[in-house]
Amino acid sequence: MSVGREFDVVLFGATGFTGQLTAEYLAEHAPNACRWALAGRSREKLLAVRERLAEINPSCADLDLLIADVTDRDSLRAVASRARVIATTVGPYLHHGEPLVAVCAETGTDYLDLSGEPEFVDRMYLAYHDVAVASRARIVHAAGFDSVPHDLGVLFTVQQLPEDVPLAVEGYLSLSGAFSAGTYHSAINAFSRLREMSAVAKRRRRAEPRPDGRSVKGVKGRPRFEEAVGAWLLPAPTIDPQVVLRSARALDRYGPAFTYGHYLAVRKLPAAAGIAGAVGAAVVLAQVPFTRNWLLGRMAAGDGPTAERRDKAWFRVRFVGEGGGRRVVTEVSGGDPGYGETAKMLGESALCLAFDDLPKTAGQVTPAVAMGSRLVDRLGRAGLTFRVVE
Numbered sequence: 553m554s555v556g557r558e559f560d561v562v563l564f565g566a567t568g569f570t571g572q573l574t575a576e577y578l579a580e581h582a583p584n585a586c587r588w589a590l591a592g593r594s595r596e597k598l599l600a601v602r603e604r605l606a607e608i609n610p611s612c613a614d615l616d617l618l619i620a621d622v623t624d625r626d627s628l629r630a631v632a633s634r635a636r637v638i639a640t641t642v643g644p645y646l647h648h649g650e651p652l653v654a655v656c657a658e659t660g661t662d663y664l665d666l667s668g669e670p671e672f673v674d675r676m677y678l679a680y681h682d683v684a685v686a687s688r689a690r691i692v693h694a695a696g697f698d699s700v701p702h703d704l705g706v707l708f709t710v711q712q713l714p715e716d717v718p719l720a721v722e723g724y725l726s727l728s729g730a731f732s733a734g735t736y737h738s739a740i741n742a743f744s745r746l747r748e749m750s751a752v753a754k755r756r757r758r759a760e761p762r763p764d765g766r767s768v769k770g771v772k773g774r775p776r777f778e779e780a781v782g783a784w785l786l787p788a789p790t791i792d793p794q795v796v797l798r799s800a801r802a803l804d805r806y807g808p809a810f811t812y813g814h815y816l817a818v819r820k821l822p823a824a825a826g827i828a829g830a831v832g833a834a835v836v837l838a839q840v841p842f843t844r845n846w847l848l849g850r851m852a853a854g855d856g857p858t859a860e861r862r863d864k865a866w867f868r869v870r871f872v873g874e875g876g877g878r879r880v881v882t883e884v885s886g887g888d889p890g891y892g893e894t895a896k897m898l899g900e901s902a903l904c905l906a907f908d909d910l911p912k913t914a915g916q917v918t919p920a921v922a923m924g925s926r927l928v929d930r931l932g933r934a935g936l937t938f939r940v941v942e
Contacts, residue, residue: 560906562635565642566590567597573895579605589616622648629655639664639902646672660687668698668791671749674756677916685915695901696894699795705884707920714876718809724781724817727867743838768800771813783817799920862888881941900930
């Protein structure tokens with residue numbers, strides 16, 4: 553257990569693009585009593601980040617700087633042993649994430665990341681879930697735009713529906729904004745490892761317990777036009793529905809039978825066709841090392857849009873839920889999904905794990921299972937919208 557440790561929150565990877573945005577968010581919003589620190593491999597870069605944070609909040613001039621590298625497990629263990637919660641932005645996680653998950657699971661330190669990489673999440677479950685259960689650590693992946701709005705949005709929707717009846721929910725994502733370099737690289741690497749991803753997913757399904765007396769299923773829908781949102785729907789090949797279904801398996805509130813379908817909503821048919829074509833082409837090109845490297849070279853680690861462009865970005869996820877003779881439409885919405893809101897989600901998740909009265913959970917758990925309505929409330933106060941539309 554991590555009670556009584558030196559730091560409430562440590563932000564690992566604070567010198568990267570998203571890491572700096574998360575650090576700025578914590579500088580503005582962490583309570584005065586929060587003991588937090590920055591961690592990374594370059595003291596010089598950490599010093600520069602701390603100087604910028606001190607301009608936002610003068611008290612940040614005294615933030616501790618912890619030197620650690622993903623290639624040096626002893627340095628990671630030294631940081632984890634001093635922290636109650638570690639939030640990391642160092643991806644792609646399949647390449648860089650496992651050592652930190654391992655030391656957090658071993659030392660009983662709560663862990664958060666921004667991973668939308670199904671293979672990584674499944675590998676970490678197989679390797680460290682039982683270790684984390686024994687140490688009482690909470691290992692929470694996908695604590696950014698992947699997959700907080702979708703996971704908590706479905707929970708919010710389910711809470712508007714009757715209890716103890718079969719429930720069906722569909723989620724429709726609309727957005728405008730640039731993806732981060734980390735998200736882009738993670739997607740290309742995932743496309744190149746479809747066979748490995750499938751094999752690890754099968755291993756997890758064999759190892760992971762299923763709910764007793766309840767059924768939880770994903771709906772693999774086809775492209776179609778949906779009147780409820782006035783848009784063309786494309787099945788979204790993201791980790792989000794997997795996270796939602798894991799929450800549903802863990803929480804009885806989702807009813808005796810639960811189904812979920814997850815889609816990207818695009819207003820115009822030519823745009824929908826273009827997106828489908830681009831994803832298909834990326835999958836094909838990712839299979840060959842030469843073309844995969846070309847794709848990866850389109851964005852460099854640390855690249856990101858200007859503040860002006862981020863200010864114009866937005867996202868909206870609309871959910872339609874049905875069950876027990878009732879139908880409800882809800883919505884989760886916010887600003888720039890790839891950067892600003894992701895930093896907010898990760899920062900608030902870290903503060904939620906550190907300070908809020910939460911259900912007693914351990915092991916690899918989803919945001920909805922670990923934090924649930926407490927995180928919904930936090931994000932609502934922080935500017936995200938959770939609302940019932942009809």
